[in-house]
Amino acid sequence: MIIDLHTHSDLSEDSRAPIETYLKWLQRKRDLLPIDGIVLTEHRQWNARLDYRALEDKYGILILRGAEVETDYGHILLYGVNDEMVRRFDFADVRLNAQQVVTEIARLGGIAAPCHPGRPTIGLCEHYASRPPLEGVIAVEALNGGSRKGENERVADLMARHGYSGFGGSDAHLVSLIGVCATEFDRDIGDVEDLVEALRAGGYRPVDFRHRLRAH
Amino acid sequence: MALTFDRSILGQEFDHTVFEPVTKEDMLAYATAYGETNPIYLDEAAARSGPYGTLVAVPTFAFRLRGHHFMPKSLAQVGRAGLDAGKDVEFGEPIRPGDVLTASSTIHDIYEKTGRTGTMHFIVIRTLVTNQNGMRVAVIDQRMMFR
Amino acid sequence: MSRPRYFEDVEVGDELPALKLTLSGAQVRAYAETANMPGGRFYGDEEARAEGLPGQIAPGNMSMALFSRLLSGWSERGRLLRLNATFRGLVRPNVPLTFHAVVIEKHASDHGNFVECDLVLENADGERLVTGTATLQLPSRG
Numbered sequence: 001m002i003i004d005l006h007t008h009s010d011l012s013e014d015s016r017a018p019i020e021t022y023l024k025w026l027q028r029k030r031d032l033l034p035i036d037g038i039v040l041t042e043h044r045q046w047n048a049r050l051d052y053r054a055l056e057d058k059y060g061i062l063i064l065r066g067a068e069v070e071t072d073y074g075h076i077l078l079y080g081v082n083d084e085m086v087r088r089f090d091f092a093d094v095r096l097n098a099q100q101v102v103t104e105i106a107r108l109g110g111i112a113a114p115c116h117p118g119r120p121t122i123g124l125c126e127h128y129a130s131r132p133p134l135e136g137v138i139a140v141e142a143l144n145g146g147s148r149k150g151e152n153e154r155v156a157d158l159m160a161r162h163g164y165s166g167f168g169g170s171d172a173h174l175v176s177l178i179g180v181c182a183t184e185f186d187r188d189i190g191d192v193e194d195l196v197e198a199l200r201a202g203g204y205r206p207v208d209f210r211h212r213l214r215a216h
Numbered sequence: 217m218a219l220t221f222d223r224s225i226l227g228q229e230f231d232h233t234v235f236e237p238v239t240k241e242d243m244l245a246y247a248t249a250y251g252e253t254n255p256i257y258l259d260e261a262a263a264r265s266g267p268y269g270t271l272v273a274v275p276t277f278a279f280r281l282r283g284h285h286f287m288p289k290s291l292a293q294v295g296r297a298g299l300d301a302g303k304d305v306e307f308g309e310p311i312r313p314g315d316v317l318t319a320s321s322t323i324h325d326i327y328e329k330t331g332r333t334g335t336m337h338f339i340v341i342r343t344l345v346t347n348q349n350g351m352r353v354a355v356i357d358q359r360m361m362f363r
Numbered sequence: 364m365s366r367p368r369y370f371e372d373v374e375v376g377d378e379l380p381a382l383k384l385t386l387s388g389a390q391v392r393a394y395a396e397t398a399n400m401p402g403g404r405f406y407g408d409e410e411a412r413a414e415g416l417p418g419q420i421a422p423g424n425m426s427m428a429l430f431s432r433l434l435s436g437w438s439e440r441g442r443l444l445r446l447n448a449t450f451r452g453l454v455r456p457n458v459p460l461t462f463h464a465v466v467i468e469k470h471a472s473d474h475g476n477f478v479e480c481d482l483v484l485e486n487a488d489g490e491r492l493v494t495g496t497a498t499l500q501l502p503s504r505g
Contacts, residue, residue: 013327014302014449016496021468021479028375044329070330094330120332148490173449174494175467176481242397249394250428251384254435267440267502275443276431279424282399300423302449302495359449 006169
């Protein structure tokens with residue numbers, strides 16, 4: 001099963017992609033982008049009331065939700081977000097304590113996975129160069145569709161040294177960039193609980209579809 | 217350094233400027249400067265048979281408008297050293313030679329986030345442009361980035 | 364005037380002909396002058412470095428104007444209703460640039476026929492310097 005684990009809809013202030021337009025695009029591009037699901041990881045926010053089951057049924061594409069938060073070790077994707085996590089952390093704070101995020105999100109039933117680790121300033125690689133590694137990190141985003149030359153390549157060394165698993169995501173902020181990078185899971189993912197369990201257990205890898213489209 | 221400000225300024229007009237009438241010369245100079253090729257913006261004969269029936273300015277001509285005040289007085293400390301982070305624009309009535317445009321600006325939003333170059337503060341300036349008939353010409357949300 | 368492009372002729376997924384160009388420093392200065400943004404970072408390398416930048420840059424407005432040129436060239440009778448852009452990297456003169464647009468949605472209503480496009484400006488290294496979207500109203504054959 002192939003899921004784009006890192007996407008932004010127009011709920012993120014720098015995205016202009018309506019969710020339904022993402023789904024229509026994926027349906028149309030199915031032969032090039034075999035994406036079975038997406039995770040909406042909006043910037044610095046969480047709205048527990050949002051429900052996309054009607055869209056899932058209409059388009060036959062799994063829609064899960066997470067968040068992308070900002071910490072003192074860079075940006076981190078949160079999967080398995082619940083009300084307790086929102087009470088514990090102000091998702092709008094751009095100076096969250098990364099170690100607390102990783103530890104507490106795991107304790108509260110989710111998983112916190114650093115994204116675009118190879119990116120300057122907001123990626124883990126740069127912080128690990130001068131600071132102790134975070135405890136409890138299981139997986140990092142090995143392949144990010146919005147990264148620049150060299151940024152994804154930097155992550156392989158990080159993963160090898162720290163034993164991290166790697167996943168992929170498009171980091172799409174535009175409809176036409178959804179699904180260009182994603183994660184292939186050996187098991188089926190039906191809901192967020194399945195996703196969290198799978199990310200902890202392993203049995204997945206990043207997949208790159210950028211070569212199938214016009215070079216962006 | 218965190219950007220401190222009084223949130224009551226959000227939505228309050230800080231600039232209201234009425235501009236000199238638009239000239240055909242300014243319209244053509246602007247379009248030529250970035251290499252516009254559509255003849256309805258460049259040639260009066262082509263414009264007459266085009267969708268507007270007359271020469272009109274290219275849509276982004278509205279970006280030229282510079283009001284009296286760039287920022288509210290209470291945000292004067294940010295100065296003019298920011299970088300343009302982007303714009304969201306809705307275009308309405310086309311601009312024609314002789315139009316007298318008015319621009320009214322407010323601070324629409326202020327937020328911060330982190331990126332490749334560090335922590336960034338964003339100030340979103342919303343400018344409503346109308347013509348002499350009160351018709352909406354453009355609504356421009358400009359995001360200015362400061363450190 | 365070239366043949367007009369009608370709403371019925373457009374398909375989601377259509378890629379508009381890319382606009383490839385390299386801006387000269389003089390062109391950037393000329394645009395900045397007509398756009399009432401003279402001097403400073405848009406004038407030359409020295410002036411831009413004095414503002415803490417690596418060298419002369421093109422205004423974000425110029426990138427948006429060039430996107431509007433791309434759209435206008437594709438559909439001369441199309442009406443640009445919305446245009447947005449996020450400036451993610453500095454656009455420099457003397458660097459090959461490619462402006463891309465692709466149709467991501469089309470919809471018809473009583474108010475007209477509309478096409479939505481994604482916009483991407485990239486440099487020769489494939490770095491996305493500007494991303495955005497546009498909404499165009501196109502004429503109908505019928």
